[in-house]
Amino acid sequence: MRRQKLWKPVALWSLMLGSFCTKADLVVLQYHHISDATPPSTSTSVSLFQAQIELIRDLGIEVVDLPSATETVFSGNPPAGQRIAITFDDAYESVYSEGADILGESSLPYTIFVDTQAVGSHGYMTWDQLRELAERGGVTIANHTAGHGHLARKPDEAKEDWKKRITHSLDYAQATLEKQLGTSAPLFAYPYGEFDQALEAEVAERGWFGFGQQSGAIGPLSGKTRLPRFPMANAYGKLDGLEEKLNSKSFPIDTNKLPDGIITSNPPTLTLPPSDAIQPERLTCFASGMGRIEFDATDKGVSIKAPEPFNSRRFRYNCTHPAEDGSFYWLSQQWLDLSQPED
Structure with missing residues (x-):
């Protein structure tokens, strides 16, 4: 049940909220295929793009x-105004044959x-x-591993074996990009x-x-190794x-303090710490495949938990405020069930 209790006086909330709105946030868009003929789940049609x-x-x-x-977000002095970055995962041929020309016509930068x-x-x-x-000009080529494997440590994987596996995947790919x-x-x-x-x-x-592939904007409080992108x-x-x-806008909490998403119970509980910028009665949360879900709000924070277990390897809680x-703070927490088979 949702308990509608304010954490801080409204005056403080307004002051904090105003300070966040003056900062520039970065919204990163994530694409795979730009095509009408590739798998729908990972494709953006040419006309939609x-x-x-x-x-x-x-x-x-x-x-x-x-x-x-991205560097500018964490510089301590980000510029005002919303910004967007465009990214493509996996380097599919359709990005070259379709996406690159569309972006080139407007001289827009992007990353592959x-x-x-x-x-x-x-x-x-x-x-x-x-x-x-x-x-x-404006095209960045970056690392998406060598082999596109599932990199989180497997439940039965020795630490030494995991370390060797991911070191090769990350570093071999980086060395190959530099060489080529x-x-x-x-x-x-x-x-994934x-x-x-x-x-x-x-x-x-x-x-x-x-x-990652969880949705949301990037701001100064975003975790540098768990940055969101909108699919x-x-x-x-x-x-x-x-x-x-x-x-x-980026959610006004330190996302470094959120869990990494590896679940120990199903459904998992996500706890958001108190924030002067968030009023629980204005918060809305959703769970993958379940629609809008309720949460508990007290002076210790917001506790979010889906009403029933998930049966997929990956799923999300999405919250907006x-x-x-007139825009929305946006937070997406991706969860990972390592007991479920890999793709």
Whole structure:
């Protein structure tokens, strides 16, 4: 049951909220295929992609280079105004044949996260195509592992074996990108959006930013190795509701303090710490496949738990809260059930 109890006086809430709204937030969009003929779950049709880019242009939101924009978020002095970065996972051929031309017409920057082991395979770009794109202005090529494996430590996997496996996947891919393209961007995208705290530590040790597949905007309180992106496949990138995502604000809590998502009980409980910027009666939360769910709010925080267990490997709790400028704070917590089979 939802208990509607304020954590802090409204005056303090308004003061804190205003300070967040003056900061620029970064919304990162995540794509896979740009095609009408590839699997719908990971595809954005060409017409929808064109419409999304047109909407961004009509809204007047700046599309920025991901490496520098991410650095700027954590610089202590981010610029005012909403910003958007565009990313593609896996380096599918359709990004080269369709997406690159659409973005090139407007000279928009973007990032391609590459599974180096798949390059040249059927449906993927070749090294020559990646090299051609890398030479264009505003195109960043970054690490998406060698092999696109599930990197969170498996329940029966020895720590030493896990360490060896992920070290090869991360470092071999980075070395390959540097050898083939002369690039070593400090960016990493987790395959399937799966990570645990140990994997985050490895990403942090390398000085990389880590990007997941949970939705939300990036702000100064975002965890640098668990940065959100909005999936833009057909089912999630529809124009109806897209403007709210493009203008969303990062949730005003330190996401480093949230769990890494590896569940120990099903359904899991997510606890949000008290925040001057959040009023529980204005908070709305959803669970994958279950729609809107209730939560408990006390002076110790908000406790969110789905009403029944999940039967999938990955699922999410999504929460939104109105921001002062008419946009929404957006938080997505991805959960990972390691007892479920890998994709």
